Amino acid sequence: MNSTGKLTSENENNYRPCRLSYDTLISNEELCTVGYNHAVITWVTPQQPADTTIYFGEQRAHLTRRTINDYTEFHWMELDNLKPATRYWYQVASNTGKGSLNSFITLPKPKGKYLFSYAVLSDIHIACGNPTKDFNEIYFGKLSEYSNDLFIQCILDSKRRNIDLAVITGDLTDDASRQQYLELRDLLLPYFGDTPYLLCIGNHDKYINNSSLGEKGFIELVANREKTTSTVMFNDYQFILIDSCKPNINKGYIDPGQLKWIQGMLKSNRKPAYLFLHHPCNGPDTWFGVKNHMEFQRIIRPFANVRGIFSGHIHRNKVTTNKFMTGNLPYVEAPATVQFPCGYGIVRVYENGFIYNSYKVSRLDLSEMSRDRFILKGGNALLSRYSFGGLGDRSFSWINGQLFYPRQYELTVTLDQQKAIELYKHTQSVDGASLTAAGNINKSKVILGRFDSLQLAFRSHWYKSLVYQMDVAIGKEDSGYIPRMRNKK
Ligand SMILES: [Fe+2]
Known part of the structure; x- marks a missing residue:
């Protein structure tokens, strides 16, 4: 050939x-x-x-x-x-x-009334022509020069699926520069139009160097709130936004004050809750996830009202559970918009459960370009298996505490x-x-x-x-x- x-x-x-x-x-x-x-x-x-x-x-x-x-x-x-x-x-x-x-x-479809749906987008990495040139870009197909196009298309695609809300689980920017935050605020986030959105901070959004604003830029320019953490009620559901990032550190960590805050929120409000943070928080810390994930799981374990934990960071589709700690509670890693498969997730919420589906961006040309740029030996296949995940990492139903893959x-x-x-x-x-x-x-x-x-x-x-x-x-x-x-x- x-x-x-x-x-x-x-x-x-x-x-x-x-x-x-x-x-x-x-x-x-x-x-x-x-x-x-x-x-x-x-x-x-x-x-x-x-x-x-x-x-x-x-x-x-x-x-x-x-x-x-x-x-x-x-x-x-x-x-x-x-x-x-x-x-x-x-x-x-x-x-x-x-x-x-x-x-x-x-x-299978959850029984009961359909309530609402929301999109989960992650790892946008808006670079403004000045990418960090990290490993993902050099070796693994991160399309920094198309980060704007991919983000816009993922917003438009998810809106076509009639979402009521969107949540972005961090790494909005590539290195937290003023220009990147301003471009997000003035050019990109407006594509959501009348669809409300909630933002989590990612490790790249906390970068601090001479020209980076770190979390100050996140808070003041795009999140429009006083803290990096937040909780929002939407259609009688709690959306808890956690900050798992430390300045200039790629690994995740949830500090004790925040763990207490999460516990307090879940104790004082027994409405169903979805939790969002940048770093994955299930399993050993092999892949730069949340270092103290066991503490986090111990905190949320008693609360049956927690429905799902959503994160990004690893740029892949992945769904796991921890039977011993949290039973069938799904830990969902959403795909990056900026790297294969270049996509987003949609959660459709019903009275008795929810369905999660991950989609590729409709710009398949870019998704395939990212796949082709994986340059390690045999990498094309490795990348597909790793970041695309299995079908059960892209689609599942959670019905009355049971998972269907x-x-x-x-x-x-x-x-x-x-x-x-x-x-x-x-x-x-x-x-x-x-x-x-x-x-x-x-x-x-x-x-x-x-x-x-x-x-x-x-x-x-x-x-x-x-x-x-x-x-x-x-x-x-x-x-x-x-x-x-x-x-x-
Ligand atoms: Fe990222």
């Missing part, structure tokens, strides 16, 4: 004979989001503008076709009007290429790039497949199917191994840390 993703004529001579000639590659096909009534699937046809088509339905033998004739390399298909807790089959197609036949199960198992064959293209071409005359990067830079992964259950994956495994005469692997589409999953189906 050449850099355009097309087959070179020299290589074409080496291919196995095919009944038809195919030159549209379905790449990076991803089931990004699964809600109770909708799902989002994205894929790329590198340097091959093509239609965006999907076949989907409840019966694998009776699929309905939907096509968007926008002729693009970056394909986005949102399936709506789906039924809750129901299995759907789908297969994407563009021009002459077709992906594998996959399945997913929609999330969708599952996803994939059938793959990892081969040298040339061999992978050959297999892909072969699948096109059978039942379709997609291509994605593998952990080794010289190899590619052919995705032969994605399924919501291990049983379905095994059944298909038998068939695909027979048809393609290949060693087909079964794996989980995630980084391997999803908490035990439960689903009604």
Whole structure:
């Protein structure tokens, strides 16, 4: 494959004979989001503008076709009007290429009245042409020069999903300069229009050097309040904004005074509460999370009115629980707007629970640019697995204290790039497949199917191994840390 993703004529001579000639590659096909009534699937046809088509339905033998004739390399298909807790089959197609036949199960919907929804945005890193040039930018695809565009698009995208409120969990700025704070205040935050927003401070917002304002800039120019911490009542829910940052220190810490304050807020007001802070606060401090997370968890443990903890900082989708300390309480790490997958989360609140969904920004070109900029060996695949997370890190339902995660198992064959293209071409005359990067830079992964259950994956495994005469692997589409999953189906 050449850099355009097309087959070179020299290589074409080496291919196995095919009944038809195919030159549209379905790449990076991803089931990004699964809600109770909708799902989002994205894929790329590198340097091959093509239609965006999907076949989907409840019966694998009776699929309905939907096509968007926008002729693009970056394909986005949102399936709506789906039924809750129901299995759907789908297969994407563009021009002459077709992906594998996959399945997913929609999330269960909490019972009771729908109350309101809010967006969670994080790690915006407005740089104003003067980025900090940190590791994320040099090696891991942080798109500092597009930070404004990505933030604006995430605001507009989330507003289109009818949010009533937005919360930003820190790192609004790249290094807390006056110019960055002013640009946020005057040019960017106004895109929220009449949608109210709440701001948490991040470690980058507390940077202090000659030209940085640190938390003073945050308080005076963008947060419009007296302290970095705050609590706000919204629709009879408490939104508690915590400050987990210290000037010029990247690790998180919640000081004793603040822990007492959080305890006091939860004690004096037994209304349901969502907590927000910049640093993740579940598990060991391997990844620069909150150092004293155990103390924090001990404080919130007795309060059944806490519904969820939301953070950013790590620039990835991640959902964890701590069964021993806080039961099924979800700790949600929201994606960064500025780095792959470049997105945001939406929380839809009902009387008996809530649903969390993470979405990619609709500027898929930028999301893919960030993926491509990960420059370590095999990094493209590493980045996808790490910051995209598993399906259960992007979508779940919390209903009366129970968590419901969708599952996803994939059938793959990892081969040298040339061999992978050959297999892909072969699948096109059978039942379709997609291509994605593998952990080794010289190899590619052919995705032969994605399924919501291990049983379905095994059944298909038998068939695909027979048809393609290949060693087909079964794996989980995630980084391997999803908490035990439960689903009604
Ligand atoms: Fe950040």
